[in-house]
Amino acid sequence: MIRFDNVSKVYARGAKPALDDVSVEIERGDFVFLVGSSGSGKSTFLKLILREERPTTGDVFVAGRHLNRLSSWRVPQLRREIGAVFQDFRLLPNKTVYQNVAFALQVIGKKRHVINSSVPEILELVGLAGKEKRLPHELSGGEQQRVAIARAFVNHPPILLCDEPTGNLDPGTSVGIMRLLDRINRTGTTVLMATHDDEIVDQMRKRVIELRGGQMVRDQDRGVYGMERV
Amino acid sequence: MRLRFILSEVMQGLRRNATMALSVVLVTFVSLTFVGAAALFQMQLGQLRESWYGKVEVSIFLCPDNARSKQCAAGPVTDDQQAQIRDVLEHGPVSGLVKKLYFETKEEAYANYKKTDSQGIAGLLTPDQMQPSFRVKLNDPQQFQVVADAVAGLPGVEVVQDQREIFSQLFTFLNAATLVAAALAGVMLLAAGLLITTTIRLSALSRRRETTIMRMVGSSRTLIQAPFMMEGAVAATLGAVLAVGALYASVRYVVGGWLSSAISWVPYIGEADVVAVAPYLIGIAVALAAAASVITLGKYTRA
Numbered sequence: 001m002i003r004f005d006n007v008s009k010v011y012a013r014g015a016k017p018a019l020d021d022v023s024v025e026i027e028r029g030d031f032v033f034l035v036g037s038s039g040s041g042k043s044t045f046l047k048l049i050l051r052e053e054r055p056t057t058g059d060v061f062v063a064g065r066h067l068n069r070l071s072s073w074r075v076p077q078l079r080r081e082i083g084a085v086f087q088d089f090r091l092l093p094n095k096t097v098y099q100n101v102a103f104a105l106q107v108i109g110k111k112r113h114v115i116n117s118s119v120p121e122i123l124e125l126v127g128l129a130g131k132e133k134r135l136p137h138e139l140s141g142g143e144q145q146r147v148a149i150a151r152a153f154v155n156h157p158p159i160l161l162c163d164e165p166t167g168n169l170d171p172g173t174s175v176g177i178m179r180l181l182d183r184i185n186r187t188g189t190t191v192l193m194a195t196h197d198d199e200i201v202d203q204m205r206k207r208v209i210e211l212r213g214g215q216m217v218r219d220q221d222r223g224v225y226g227m228e229r230v
Numbered sequence: 231m232r233l234r235f236i237l238s239e240v241m242q243g244l245r246r247n248a249t250m251a252l253s254v255v256l257v258t259f260v261s262l263t264f265v266g267a268a269a270l271f272q273m274q275l276g277q278l279r280e281s282w283y284g285k286v287e288v289s290i291f292l293c294p295d296n297a298r299s300k301q302c303a304a305g306p307v308t309d310d311q312q313a314q315i316r317d318v319l320e321h322g323p324v325s326g327l328v329k330k331l332y333f334e335t336k337e338e339a340y341a342n343y344k345k346t347d348s349q350g351i352a353g354l355l356t357p358d359q360m361q362p363s364f365r366v367k368l369n370d371p372q373q374f375q376v377v378a379d380a381v382a383g384l385p386g387v388e389v390v391q392d393q394r395e396i397f398s399q400l401f402t403f404l405n406a407a408t409l410v411a412a413a414l415a416g417v418m419l420l421a422a423g424l425l426i427t428t429t430i431r432l433s434a435l436s437r438r439r440e441t442t443i444m445r446m447v448g449s450s451r452t453l454i455q456a457p458f459m460m461e462g463a464v465a466a467t468l469g470a471v472l473a474v475g476a477l478y479a480s481v482r483y484v485v486g487g488w489l490s491s492a493i494s495w496v497p498y499i500g501e502a503d504v505v506a507v508a509p510y511l512i513g514i515a516v517a518l519a520a521a522a523s524v525i526t527l528g529k530y531t532r533a
Contacts, residue, residue, distance in 0.1 A: 078448070081448075092439060103440075108447060
């Protein structure tokens with residue numbers, strides 16, 4: 001589903017590479033944690049998958065596409081196959097829960113009847129049925145993140161990228177979000193989650209890829225957050 | 231669905247940036263009014279030129295009694311000389327250029343002068359003091375010099391006068407006035423362009439949240455950019471429409487209603503000319519908005 005072949009990314013000439021010769025493959029249906037401290041290259045890793053950045057050297061393949069050769073007008077097609085969730089939710093404050101989720105479908109040209117049936121269905125899945133008409137500021141952090149997940153997943157993309165989705169949430173709420181992501185993963189969706197949250201990683205016992213200084217220092221099935229804790 | 235989405239985004243954007251949108255409308259309105267006025271003024275000048283030059287004549291003044299100029303040192307024009315001049319104009323090489331030729335005697339000149347005289351000067355003159363002349367209408371008024379050269383040296387001719395000279399200075403002045411208006415219009419258009427650029431940029435920045443999400447969920451660049459482009463285009467077109475309206479009203483009521491009755495001997499432009507200019511004005515507005523979009527949007531809504 002996602003494959004990096006000897007990928008390096010250098011932002012400024014002569015600077016230390018943000019990613020240094022990373023090769024990794026993530027299969028369809030995998031649940032993968034991407035861990036590492038700030039500046040370890042996690043964000044660059046995600047940006048390369050979304051084709052927000054291009055690799056300096058090496059090849060990136062996502063959902064059957066060779067991103068190095070993907071022309072920019074095809075990038076929107078790529079992004080429709082990747083759902084993205086962020087630490088800061090990125091909801092539209094003046095739109096209701098329903099409108100926030102529907103917006104994602106409107107702007108990719110989905111028909112009204114498709115929207116009318118998919119949005120309630122996904123809100124049901126993320127546990128927000130009955131809160132369609134709330135505005136984001138009327139919701140708790142966990143609920144806002146559920147709206148963001150609903151928006152990312154309403155189109156049923158084969159890949160879901162999560163960048164610190166529990167970063168702003170308390171541990172109890174985080175567990176609920178992780179259950180939801182796990183449920184989404186069980187539908188066959190590949191989930192890649194960048195995180196700092198060691199408790200979650202340790203609890204979930206999923207595959208862990210660790211970056212340090214741009215290099216991949218660990219790729220472990222059923223791993224935990226830090227090597228020293230094993 | 232998409233069209234509805236774009237339109238609702240455009241309306242929202244215009245509402246949110248109402249003051250900026252209004253300033254775009256006003257600046258394009260004023261600048262395009264200038265552009266249109268300059269164009270209409272040129273059209274008016276063209277009409278004047280055509281009508282006046284059609285009426286003007288070349289006057290070949292013949293030597294009168296008591297002439298003092300060198301050409302008339304031999305005394306007043308004789309019948310032979312007069313016949314010779316007529317022959318040159320009617321049968322010479324320049325005869326093809328002559329549309330109409332008639333002779334104005336001293337008495338006719340006196341009578342014509344008396345008609346236009348309002349200060350009683352005619353009473354001080356006698357027909358004998360007037361000058362006989364040939365009046366020549368040309369097929370093409372621009373060919374004046376050729377005709378003038380053919381008769382200027384002939385015995386009995388005192389001076390050849392082109393009435394166009396009287397107008398040419400006026401036209402030079404009016405042309406200069408048009409140029410000033412056009413230059414002003416250019417500066418205003420530049421201001422309008424910059425203002426549209428700023429408006430689009432502000433609009434794009436204020437909706438960055440939306441465009442980021444649109445990019446993220448994979449909406450096409452066209453759909454992301456179209457609302458901003460259309461915002462600029464709608465505002466600019468509105469300005470152009472106002473400009474056309476203002477020009478139409480001023481031609482209809484000022485030129486058609488007042489000027490044409492106040493000074494009736496001049497042919498005027500009409501509403502049809504405004505209609506002819508209108509598409510160009512709207513075209514300029516749309517082009518301006520498009521250029522501003524292209525400059526701005528690449529930077530603020532990249533894919």
